[in-house]
Amino acid sequence: MIKWLRSESFTAWAFMTPGLLLLAVFVFWPIIYSIPLALTDYSVISDTHYVGLANFEAAFKDRNFLISVWNSLVYVLIVPFLQIFSILMAVLVNSRIPAIKIFRTTYYIPVVTSMVAVALIWSWLLGNNSVVNYLLIKVGIISREIHWLSDSNLALYVLMFITMWKGLGYYMMLYLAGLQNIPQDLYEAARVDGASRWRLIVHITLxxxxxxxxxxxxxxxxxxxxxxxxxxxxxxxxxxTATLTSSLYIFQKGMEQFNFGYASALGLIVGAVIGVLSIIVFRFNRKGGVNPY
Structure with a gap:
């Protein structure tokens, strides 16, 4: 027992235990509890009854929920662009160019800034009589104001841009860590063989x-x-419903209308969608890394 207490395994578990307890209480337990809850009409303000799969049947007939899921799937379109730009930025900041540390710090500031604060800033930039519209009109790019956040054809894509802008610095730093783990010998050997910068990225970096x-x-x-x-x-x-997303709709049903049973069913359906998409991502990224090479 004393030998185990002095082992690296005990030290690792000791460091992980507080985080695992928090995850158990605030993540794993709510997920487990939501399964039986989704089979009831629990709403806090009235009696609870077992309804079986009625919440799930209602979900697939709920037009607003289907729209919210579709909008969330459209939101996924930012993922490949976010990853491509993050990798390119990581390659850039991994280069030895002047003031690169200042660039890294500056571009990471949005990551550590509250999303609510960021959203309020963008609301000021893109709202009615916005700064962006004023500047675009001044330079002659547009002739009249664009309703960035109130146009049903634009609003969702504007939100996607804001999300991507805020997340770029975070993923850039992760990719930068990956780049710095790649042995430089591989690049040097490839350069000796006459490989171009593009071939280095395609055949070694990626x-x-x-x-x-x-x-x-x-x-x-x-x-x-x-x-x-x-x-x-x-x-x-x-x-x-132009920007109604699944998380917002679940919040409305659960926290505003107190229909927790139905909200739990919606959450499980969205969780299943995330699971399917995650499996697809795993299928396309099973190989790679430094060790196999």
Whole structure:
């Protein structure tokens, strides 16, 4: 027993235990509890009854929920662009160019800034009589104001841009860590053989970054489907249902209408969608990394 207490395994578990307890209480237990809850009409303000699969049947007939899932899936379109730009930025900041440390720090500031604060800033930039419209009109790019957040054809894509802008610095730093783990000998050998910069990226950098690409793609995919803060602060799902996402709709059903049974069923359906997309991502990123090479 004393020998185990002095082992590295005990030290590792000791460091992980507080985090695992928090995850158990605030993540794993709510997920487990939501399964039986989804089979009831629990709503806090009235008696609870077992309804079986009625909540799931209602979900697939709920037009607003289907729209919210579709909008969340459209939001996933930012994931490949986010990863591509993050990798390119990581390659740039990994180069030895003047003032690169200042660039890294500056571009990481949005990551550590509250999403609510970021959303409020963008609301000022893109709202009515906005700074962006004023500047674009002044330089002659547009002739009249564009309603960035109240046009049903634009609002969702504007929110996607804001999400991508905020996340670029975070994923850039993850890819930068991956780049710095790649042996420089590989690049030097390839340069001796006459490889161009493009061939270095395609045949060395990207294959050896695949574990990082898998991880970043997974967490950005989950974040895109669960997007909430910027939608809630900037548009609240409007105009109409143009920016209604699954997380916002589940919040409305659970926390505003107190229909927790139905909200739990919606959450499980969205969780299943995330699971399917995650399996697809795993299928495309099973190989790669430094060790196999």
């Amino acid at each position: 294959p050896l970054l695949r574990p990082y690409i898998l991880f970043c793609t997974l967490i950005s995919l989950m974040a895109a489907i669960r997007v909430f803060d910027e939608v809630y602060v900037l548009t609240k799902g409007g105009p109409g």
